[in-house]
Amino acid sequence: MADESLFEFLHMEMVSHVFTEQQSxxxxxxxxxxxxxxxxxxxxxxxxGQGLIERLTRDSPSFKDELDIMKFVCKDFWTKVFRRQVDNxxxxxxxxxxxxxxxxxxxxxxxxGKQYLDQxxxxxxxxxxxxxxxxxxxxxxxxxxxxxxxxxxxxFQVVIQKLT
Amino acid sequence: MTVHNLYxxxxxxxxxxYNEWNRKKQAGISKDEEFKLMYGxxxxxxxxxxxxxxxxMKDGFLSFQTSKYRLHYYETxxxxxxVLNTDLSVSNARETLQHIYSxxxxxxxxxxxxxxxxxxxxxxxxxxxxxxxxxxxPYYSPRAA
Numbered sequence: 001m002a003d004e005s006l007f008e009f010l011h012m013e014m015v016s017h018v019f020t021e022q023q024s025x026x027x028x029x030x031x032x033x034x035x036x037x038x039x040x041x042x043x044x045x046x047x048x049g050q051g052l053i054e055r056l057t058r059d060s061p062s063f064k065d066e067l068d069i070m071k072f073v074c075k076d077f078w079t080k081v082f083r084r085q086v087d088n089x090x091x092x093x094x095x096x097x098x099x100x101x102x103x104x105x106x107x108x109x110x111x112x113g114k115q116y117l118d119q120x121x122x123x124x125x126x127x128x129x130x131x132x133x134x135x136x137x138x139x140x141x142x143x144x145x146x147x148x149x150x151x152x153x154x155x156f157q158v159v160i161q162k163l164t
Numbered sequence: 165m166t167v168h169n170l171y172x173x174x175x176x177x178x179x180x181x182y183n184e185w186n187r188k189k190q191a192g193i194s195k196d197e198e199f200k201l202m203y204g205x206x207x208x209x210x211x212x213x214x215x216x217x218x219x220x221m222k223d224g225f226l227s228f229q230t231s232k233y234r235l236h237y238y239e240t241x242x243x244x245x246x247v248l249n250t251d252l253s254v255s256n257a258r259e260t261l262q263h264i265y266s267x268x269x270x271x272x273x274x275x276x277x278x279x280x281x282x283x284x285x286x287x288x289x290x291x292x293x294x295x296x297x298x299x300x301x302p303y304y305s306p307r308a309a
Contacts, residue, residue: 005275012277109275112289116278123277
């Protein structure tokens with residue numbers, strides 16, 4: 001892929017743009033506004049994820065089951081998009097998966113611990129959307145959330161929605 | 165062999181960062197005044213050097229020395245100014261300053277979405293990486309020569 005800095009700077013600007021747009025129309029941000037901004041970023045990521053997964057699975061064989069899909073996301077997909085593999089994948093075998101990345105590439109420049117923790121959520125929304133979009137085009141509807149306690153390590157929780 | 169302190173100024177003269185490792189004597193004025201004094205001196209010396217230079221100038225002002233310390237100066241094309249005070253055993257700190265700029269400042273501040281480059285840099289990551297980099301320099305030791 002091309003120089004990573006291009007995407008990093010674009011992502012930084014995207015997040016700040018979405019937040020200032022929301023702020024300028026209201027004057028101040030409350031929790032509802034913040035949630036709106038986060039979902040805007042997440043929806044952007046969704047479309048990007050859908051497109052990316054089409055491109056990346058052009059040559060792969062079809063997947064055996066859900067766990068296989070998750071493993072693909074953790075290894076190949078994560079490598080192509082975030083330049084490393086997921087460090088830890090846990091599941092309860094009932095549709096909930098937790099992907100842990102100890103050095104998430106969009107957080108490494110922010111801090112090495114607790115500083116700026118409250119701002120980390122803004123920079124994870126897009127990536128959650130990318131994961132959700134990727135899974136959606138592989139046939140799995142899901143809800144993806146991210147949590148961070150010590151940067152740059154973060155956990156993405158994927159809950160597969162069963163079609164009943 | 166030691167490093168005394170480091171200042172980082174932006175192109176408008178605001179001091180973005182200051183840290184000291186081994187400073188025995190303070191300037192006797194407040195920190196704000198000290199930063200203004202330092203920036204004013206750099207500005208004047210640079211214009212003096214370019215006016216009085218007998219040949220075409222390439223890099224301009226690089227460093228000055230007294231009987232006790234040497235001040236090294238590095239200015240980036242974007243107008244950022246790095247000033248490092250070391251003792252006399254360090255003759256050229258240009259590479260060090262270039263490393264601080266490209267590997268620490270650009271990586272950790274410019275690419276940090278929360279740090280705007282016009283305010284003082286409070287990223288702890290930047291301070292701690294800078295601190296360990298300075299301490300790992302071959303010419304750094306806790307005691308002045």
